[in-house]
Amino acid sequence: MKLNKLKERLNKNRPMTTITLPIPEDVVEDLKRIAPAFGFSGYQPLIQYYIGQGLRVDLERLDNSPLPPFMDRLKYQGKAETAMAKTVEETPLEVGIS
Numbered sequence: 001m002k003l004n005k006l007k008e009r010l011n012k013n014r015p016m017t018t019i020t021l022p023i024p025e026d027v028v029e030d031l032k033r034i035a036p037a038f039g040f041s042g043y044q045p046l047i048q049y050y051i052g053q054g055l056r057v058d059l060e061r062l063d064n065s066p067l068p069p070f071m072d073r074l075k076y077q078g079k080a081e082t083a084m085a086k087t088v089e090e091t092p093l094e095v096g097i098s
Helices: 003-010 025-034 043-063 067-076 081-090
Strands: none
Touching: 025 043
């Protein structure tokens, strides 16, 4: 992750939004049980941590993907952006997610 983006992420005064996310009750109970063992004040900060960890990994993979420069080159050659978007949507991108 780029240094400027990392500094932004560490700012505790970033704007926040609230979401509703259905999670099975047994998963929430497990999160509540293990959160204190990992030093979290509750299960919600633990979920935020998990999301942040996964997001950083995927952003790094995406930033290192050859797709954005490839798309830029196609745009430069005059290829229709809607056709490119449809092709990308229909073609799974291998980013190492299993």
